[in-house]
Amino acid sequence: MKILEHTISKNNNKIELLGDDNYKNILVIGVFHGDEPQGEILINEYLKNNSSKLLFIPCLNPDGRDLNTRQNANNVDLNRNFPTNNWIKSEDKQYYGGEEAASEIETKFVLNILEKYKPKAILTLHSPYCVVNYDGDANEIAVKCSEFINYPVEEDIGYPTPGSFGTYCGKERNIPTITLELSEEIPIEDLEEPVFKIFKYLETL
Numbered sequence: 001m002k003i004l005e006h007t008i009s010k011n012n013n014k015i016e017l018l019g020d021d022n023y024k025n026i027l028v029i030g031v032f033h034g035d036e037p038q039g040e041i042l043i044n045e046y047l048k049n050n051s052s053k054l055l056f057i058p059c060l061n062p063d064g065r066d067l068n069t070r071q072n073a074n075n076v077d078l079n080r081n082f083p084t085n086n087w088i089k090s091e092d093k094q095y096y097g098g099e100e101a102a103s104e105i106e107t108k109f110v111l112n113i114l115e116k117y118k119p120k121a122i123l124t125l126h127s128p129y130c131v132v133n134y135d136g137d138a139n140e141i142a143v144k145c146s147e148f149i150n151y152p153v154e155e156d157i158g159y160p161t162p163g164s165f166g167t168y169c170g171k172e173r174n175i176p177t178i179t180l181e182l183s184e185e186i187p188i189e190d191l192e193e194p195v196f197k198i199f200k201y202l203e204t205l
C-alpha cells in the first residue's frame with residue numbers, strides 16, 4: 001500500500017491515507033475516537049496479508065489514541081467537528097465539536113480526501129455498541145455487514161448528532177456511510193474474521 005496523502009497532527013503524529021495504484025473509491029476509517037483502537041489494529045492486520053483496492057485511513061486520531069481519549073489533542077470530538085448544516089458550538093465536554101466547524105487538522109484532512117477521492121461508500125470503525133449504523137442510501141450495505149458480523153442494523157442513532165461524519169457524508173451528501181460499532185468485550189482476534197469479510201465485501205462494490 002502506498003501513502004497517498006498524509007498530514008501531521010498537533011502532537012506530531014502522522015495521519016495517512018493508504019491505497020494502491022488502482023484503488024476503488026471506497027474509504028475505510030479507523031480510530032475516529034482515540035479510545036477506540038480496534039479499527040487501526042484490524043486494518044493493519046488485514047493489510048499484512050491482503051492486497052486491497054480500498055482506501056484506508058488506519059488511524060484518524062493518533063493524538064487521542066496516544067492520550068487514550070475520545071477527543072483529539074484539542075479536546076475536540078472529531079465526530080462533532082464536521083461542517084454540517086446543523087453544526088452548533090457546544091459546551092458539552094464529551095461531545096465538544098470545536099471552536100468552529102472543521103477547525104481540526106484531522107477533519108480538514110478527511111474533507112480534502114472526500115473532495116479529491118469522492119468515495120462512493122464509506123465505513124468507519126468505532127466501538128463498543130455492537131451495531132451497524134448507517135446514514136444515506138446504505139441500507140443494503142448495512143444489511144450485508146450485519147450478516148457478516150451478526151450485529152443489528154440501525155438507521156438512526158436516535159438523537160441529533162450535529163457535526164457528525166455520518167450526517168455530513170450520509171445525510172447531507174448522500175454518500176452511503178456505515179458506522180460499525182465493534183465489541184470491546186471480546187479479543188480483537190475474534191473480530192478479524194467478520195471485519196475482514198466486510199472489507200472483502202466492500203472490495204466488490
Ligand SMILES: [Zn+2]
Nearest residue numbers: 033036126127
Ligand atoms: Zn466512536
